[in-house]
Amino acid sequence: MTVIDAGQYDQAALLEVLANVNEPEIEVVHVNGQRYLGCGWKNRKKLILRGTAGNNLGAFAEGPHIVLYGNGQEGVGNTMSEGLIVVHGRVGDIAGYGMRGGALYIRDNAGYRLGIHMKAYLQKQPVIVVGGRAGAFTGEYMAGGTIIILGLNDDNRPLVGPWCGTGMYSGAIYLRGEVPYEHLAPNTTCQVLQADELEPIMDYLQRYAEYFDYDIEKILSQPFTRITTVNKRLYKHMYTGFVS
Amino acid sequence: MTMKMLTPAFAVQRDTERCIGCGVCINQCINEVHHMDEDGWMWVDEDRCVGCQRCGVLCPTHALSITEFPMQFRGNQYWSPSHIREIYAQAQTGGVLLTGMGNPRRYRCYFDHLLLNASQVTNPSIDPLREPMELTTYLGNKDVEVPDREKPQLKLKVPVMFAAMSYGAVSLNVQNSLAMAAREAGTMWNTGEGGLHADLREFAPHTIVQVASGRFGVNPDYLGAAAAVEIKIGQGAKPGIGGHLPGEKVTPDVARTRMIPTWSDAISPAPHHDIYSIEDLAQLVETLKVATRYTKPISVKVAAVHNIAAIASGIVRAGADIVVIDGFRGATGAAPLRIRDNTGIPIEVALAQVHQRLLDEGIRQRASLVASGGIRSSADVIKAIILGADAVYIGTAALIALGCHMCQCCFTGRCNWGIATTDARLSKRLNPRLGAEMAANLLQAWAHEIKEMMGGMGINSVDSLRGNRLMLRGVGLERHELELLGVLAAGE
Structure with missing residues (x-):
């Protein structure tokens, strides 16, 4: 495994060096806000990052396995189409924007606009699991896939900020524990799940526990609520065709 | 839909001397403007016509002409026909008017x-x-x-x-x-x-x-x-x-x-x-x-x-x-x-x-x-x-x-x-x-x-x-x- 010291390079040079490492596993230490790491990668490489990754980590990627020991900034997994990103820390805004495949595991909190316009197609079923809570507009315009918010940090703040699921027309958001109903968009519907109804997300929960060495029983100790959409053709009746 | 307020936008006129009843117009119009009854008579449903002129162009004997419907609103320099038609459409549906192509209005073209x-x-x-x-x-x-x-x-x-x-x-x-x-x-x-x-x-x-x-x-x-x-x-x-x-x-x-x-x-x-x-x-x-x-x-x-x-x-x-x-x-x-x-x-x-x-x-x-x-x-x-x-x-x-x-x-x-x-x-x-x-x-x-x-x-x-x-x-x-x-x- 190649180990690269990010402190030795400026951003462009670091990306160039990374692109030219022809090994299945690369570790980068002293990451300090460098942007676009793993961006556009179409491979199965494992990229281990230590430090704080800059914006658009893994954007447009298809396939890499990125493990970040530290915090991510904005746009983690932006428009990602396949791959796995595991963040041992928190992430900023728009994580998983337009994501259409792969998985994003975030140990702590996520910022605003998490998973906006995520979508699914056949076997491409993206998933985002957040250990803490997420900001406003979580799952806005969501068109498929799964977002899970666990609220494990127990700081008594709402699991999601306002406008959760606005304009959502497919997919599902799972909230663990107390649901901030006042923050859910009017087109959404909630269902509190029984223990035997957790099957669709059990694998994701177990992976979270495994990646971050967390007790699965503790995760399962609170009820889960599934948020889906009432109307899949939300805006169909808003328009009148007209020929001038 | 509440009550009828509008004439069709287009008039579809068929020259029966030219029409040979071949049915091209029926096949070509997805809006189902044309149809033929059991006795072979051709009928038009002008309310469905959008004026795309497909039927008129493909008619082998040029028996069809599509024109703007001749009945006009009373002349008014301020309330144009499109203003009036748009209000009718919105009064009947409550919808945002949706349309296609580009802005057709009269603005100065430099x-x-x-x-x-x-x-x-x-x-x-x-x-x-x-x-x-x-x-x-x-x-x-x-x-x-x-x-x-x-x-x-x-x-x-x-x-x-x-x-x-x-x-x-x-x-x-x-x-x-x-x-x-x-x-x-x-x-x-x-x-x-x-x-x-x-x-x-x-x-x-x-x-x-x-x-x-x-x-x-x-x-x-x-x-x-x-x-x-x-x-x-x-x-x-x-x-x-x-x-x-x-x-x-x-x-x-x-x-x-x-x-x-x-x-x-x-x-x-x-x-x-x-x-x-x-x-x-x-x-x-x-x-x-x-x-x-x-x-x-x-x-x-x-x-x-x-x-x-x-x-x-x-x-x-x-x-x-x-x-x-x-x-x-x-x-x-x-x-x-x-x-x-x-x-x-x-x-x-x-x-x-x-x-x-x-x-x-x-x-x-x-x-x-x-x-x-x-x-x-x-x-x-x-x-x-x-x-x-x-x-x-x-x-x-x-x-x-x-x-x-x-x-x-x-x-x-x-x-x-x-x-x-x-x-x-x-x-x-x-x-x-x-x-x-x-x-x-x-x-x-x-x-x-x-x-x-x-x-x-x-x-x-x-x-x-x-x-x-x-x-x-x-x-x-x-x-x-x-x-x-x-x-x-x-x-x-």
């Missing part, structure tokens, strides 16, 4: 108030039949003072490209026609924001792929299968709002291309949610450059709006290699009528202002300018180039070349000309080989005309024409309009 120069006596004109004339245009960053990496350029043999029209909004045969025509003519076609169909990947060297707010079908292969990547911020037909492909048009094939579930709505939010500032735009531009390893120019398309010069300056500073300005006449498959008809500014003014602003700021060479929205002829192309464009996009003109009759019903998916539809039966009406030939013919004809007009001005290279506003004079324009356009009045 192209029609600009005249070209020609050489007489003192400098010779050039005969394009005898002398070589250069139309080749390169789009991209041409700043030589920043010696970082190589700057990729798009090469166009003719400075006219096919504008973004997504698969879903138009049929695959339309995209296939334009892609083949672009390859034939040495120019580009643009996927729009609906992804790139697998059958069209072979046209990669002539393809511009779009990344819009919905991010449909965007992945490394998509970015790789193109000569350039275009970030779509806005479009002239509907500045400030997003897109909405109705579920009816999302067939299994469209779904596969966009990578969304079949028959579900495809909504593009109004903003890119990762772009709330010029700095954010710079970041997406850079992200796409990194993702494509700096091998392709990155274009940014915006609608022409009030502060377009400052916006364009920001876009160039954000690292865009190509800036596309889409004027308020730009068309679309579906837009709210009020937005289409009342938002944006004319491309001529926007272009002149952007070009001048970029020159004044010393950054014009850092990006190419593409004008789009309502380019109707080679004369509009050449005027746009003189006002500062490097090249133009044509959308509506390209569709007209494929048979579009401008009925503005693109949003219904029931296009009798097989253009703005994903219905398999309708799509087959456009043969892509024939479509490619017609679209390529249009470009060839325009290229010849541009050469002739250039030759008349004594100019043999399109490079010498760009921003060369002494080649234009305005007629019937106010002083401030002339100043905005940067041209003198006719006679000056």
Whole structure:
């Protein structure tokens, strides 16, 4: 495994060096806000990052396995189409924007606009699991896939900020524990799940526990609520065709 | 529906002496205007007619004529028929009026108030039949003072490209026609924001792929299968709002291309949610450059709006290699009528202002300018180039070349000309080989005309024409309009 010291390079040079490492596993230490790491990668490489990754980590990627020991900034997994990103820390805004495949595991909190316009197609079923809570507009315009918010940090703040699921027309958001109903968009519907109804997300929960060495029983100790959409053709009746 | 208030918009008249009862009109009209009863009598349901003229054109005996319905509203200089009809429609449905194509209203068209120069006596004109004339245009960053990496350029043999029209909004045969025509003519076609169909990947060297707010079908292969990547911020037909492909048009094939579930709505939010500032735009531009390893120019398309010069300056500073300005006449498959008809500014003014602003700021060479929205002829192309464009996009003109009759019903998916539809039966009406030939013919004809007009001005290279506003004079324009356009009045 190649180990690269990010402190030795400026951003462009670091990306160039990374692109030219022809090994299945690369570790980068002293990451300090460098942007676009793993961006556009179409491979199965494992990229281990230590430090704080800059914006658009893994954007447009298809396939890499990125493990970040530290915090991510904005746009983690932006428009990602396949791959796995595991963040041992928190992430900023728009994580998983337009994501259409792969998985994003975030140990702590996520910022605003998490998973906006995520979508699914056949076997491409993206998933985002957040250990803490997420900001406003979580799952806005969501068109498929799964977002899970666990609220494990127990700081008594709402699991999601306002406008959760606005304009959502497919997919599902799972909230663990107390649901901030006042923050859910009017087109959404909630269902509190029984223990035997957790099957669709059990694998994701177990992976979270495994990646971050967390007790699965503790995760399962609170009820889960599934948020889906009432109307899949939300805006169909808003328009009148007209020929001038 | 409450009560009947309107006559049909169109009258369908059948000359029974000519009609042979062949049934072509019945087969051709997806709106079911025509039908034949058991006794062989032909009937029309004019309320269903959208005036696309398909039946009239294909009728073998020319027995049909489609005209505006003769009954008119009482004359009123203030309340026009369209105002009244729109209110009726809204009173009956409560809906936002949805329409297609570009702004058809009567606003001043500056192209029609600009005249070209020609050489007489003192400098010779050039005969394009005898002398070589250069139309080749390169789009991209041409700043030589920043010696970082190589700057990729798009090469166009003719400075006219096919504008973004997504698969879903138009049929695959339309995209296939334009892609083949672009390859034939040495120019580009643009996927729009609906992804790139697998059958069209072979046209990669002539393809511009779009990344819009919905991010449909965007992945490394998509970015790789193109000569350039275009970030779509806005479009002239509907500045400030997003897109909405109705579920009816999302067939299994469209779904596969966009990578969304079949028959579900495809909504593009109004903003890119990762772009709330010029700095954010710079970041997406850079992200796409990194993702494509700096091998392709990155274009940014915006609608022409009030502060377009400052916006364009920001876009160039954000690292865009190509800036596309889409004027308020730009068309679309579906837009709210009020937005289409009342938002944006004319491309001529926007272009002149952007070009001048970029020159004044010393950054014009850092990006190419593409004008789009309502380019109707080679004369509009050449005027746009003189006002500062490097090249133009044509959308509506390209569709007209494929048979579009401008009925503005693109949003219904029931296009009798097989253009703005994903219905398999309708799509087959456009043969892509024939479509490619017609679209390529249009470009060839325009290229010849541009050469002739250039030759008349004594100019043999399109490079010498760009921003060369002494080649234009305005007629019937106010002083401030002339100043905005940067041209003198006719006679000056």
